[in-house]
Amino acid sequence: GAGVSQSPRYKVAKRGQDVALRCDPISGHVSLFWYQQALGQGPEFLTYFQNEAQLDKSGLPSDRFFAERPEGSVSTLKIQRTQQEDSAVYLCASSPREYNEQFFGPGTRLTVL
Amino acid sequence: QKEVEQNSGPLSVPEGAIASLNCTYSDRGSQSFFWYRQYSGKSPELIMFIYSNGDKEDGRFTAQLNKASQYVSLLIRDSQPSDSATYLCAVNPGYNAGNMLTFGGGTRLMVKP
Numbered sequence: 383g384a385g386v387s388q389s390p391r392y393k394v395a396k397r398g399q400d401v402a403l404r405c406d407p408i409s410g411h412v413s414l415f416w417y418q419q420a421l422g423q424g425p426e427f428l429t430y431f432q433n434e435a436q437l438d439k440s441g442l443p444s445d446r447f448f449a450e451r452p453e454g455s456v457s458t459l460k461i462q463r464t465q466q467e468d469s470a471v472y473l474c475a476s477s478p479r480e481y482n483e484q485f486f487g488p489g490t491r492l493t494v495l
Numbered sequence: 496q497k498e499v500e501q502n503s504g505p506l507s508v509p510e511g512a513i514a515s516l517n518c519t520y521s522d523r524g525s526q527s528f529f530w531y532r533q534y535s536g537k538s539p540e541l542i543m544f545i546y547s548n549g550d551k552e553d554g555r556f557t558a559q560l561n562k563a564s565q566y567v568s569l570l571i572r573d574s575q576p577s578d579s580a581t582y583l584c585a586v587n588p589g590y591n592a593g594n595m596l597t598f599g600g601g602t603r604l605m606v607k608p
């Protein structure tokens with residue numbers, strides 16, 4: 383079946399612009415995660431949803447970062463007033479109810495100029 | 496000190512040899528452990544997971560876990576040039592879905608023909 387999909391795959395923003403990154407998880411997957419991966423480093427946790435409930439947002443680096451999953455399926459990560467340090471690959475992962483292996487989407491590479 | 500430590504490499508092995516990738520973690524209560532492979536410019540791909548002490552084999556891959564030593568490793572037998580990638584170790588505090596993964600920085604593996 384289809385895997386996790388993310389859009390856009392690449393985004394270039396000018397410093398100060400707002401951006402919205404979309405994630406479509408694997409159908410039926412209850413859990414959805416957002417991670418940030420800087421160049422040459424491992425992914426770092428941002429936030430987690432179970433269905434539509436955001437149960438953990440401890441990894442969001444500032445209040446400029448906001449995520450939602452209103453209907454328990456598609457999720458959007460929004461970054462307001464982007465800064466150069468926000469440049470990274472943003473990865474979305476989902477996992478089913480029964481077990482905790484997480485499957486990653488292709489990521490969105492954000493470049494802030 | 497990072498919670499999950501990996502040697503960044505590169506680890507260079509000849510084709511057909513065994514590649515040994517190592518990972519240590521600091522949270523003694525961690526319960527489940529994952530190995531992801533990440534090709535350059537791509538997203539992490541799940542290779543194996545292990546929950547119990549000992550070895551778990553899947554084809555050319557063997558994961559080894561020693562919770563007392565807080566150590567997990569991945570062995571790749573009969574290494575192929577197509578195995579050249581960055582290998583990420585990830586640790587989950589529990590067994591249940593909904594727990595974030597904490598990643599190491601990854602080890603870059605190079606398999607030379």
